[in-house]
Amino acid sequence: MRLLARPAVLIALAVCLLHNTNSTMAGGLASNEHFVVLATDQALADAVLAKATALGQQLSRDWLGKPLPSNLIRRPCIHATLSDSEDQGTTWIDLANGRQYGMVWVTSSRERLLGSTLAHEVCHLVLAYGCQGEGELPAWATEGAASLQDNRELVEIRERTLRSFAQNDRWPSLYSILEKPSIGVTDHSSYCIATSLTEYLLSCGDKSRVVRFALAGKQKGWDQAVVEHYKLQNVQELQNAWQTWANRRVRTAERETPIRSDLSTGTTKRRS
């Protein structure tokens, strides 16, 4: 999730709303108690709304153990644009001090607008709105969860990054990712750490435990959160356990499905 700086947000929002005003007349608008969707055409708006609602309900049950909220002051708005050449998604959320603003911009093929690109951004919305009142999830947790929805191409980039950590025995410090306030769209290393840490934690417990751990770590400190939620002594022990898990995963992947080396990370447009 790319969190835009406030002036940029206001400008982007203004541009979006102006654009929405025009595109709505020629395009599509659909809404229910969970989302408002503005799209290139009415059929796409209806389809995106149905898909976002189904995805949102599933993700909310999986990660938070509850249905999507339906009593929102302001429903999040999803702006969907068809494109044959782009695959981009951005989410902006402001839920501080009782505010309730959420915007998603997705630009992609019809397949991905109704698939992985939409799912990634809807996951950000679900986690942020679902945790409102309990705290704000750290960047690694929300990106780790959302990235589990990504397409195969992005998964392969992260697998190659994880393999480079293992082969060179050069592992990034988990402290740095746990404390990272945001993850840049081209920061493949941080996406890899966030996603693989989330996957490792899911091998130890369910999704709601990852959420509780992430909220607790931000409030109480990571060493205490690790003790309370995963029965480990401190973050260093988590680091060792994650590396052991990752080494095993890389070796298994190398034996079973060698990762293609002809895919360039530079040609992949990742989303936030």
Ligand SMILES: [Zn+2]
């Ligand atoms: Zn994201």
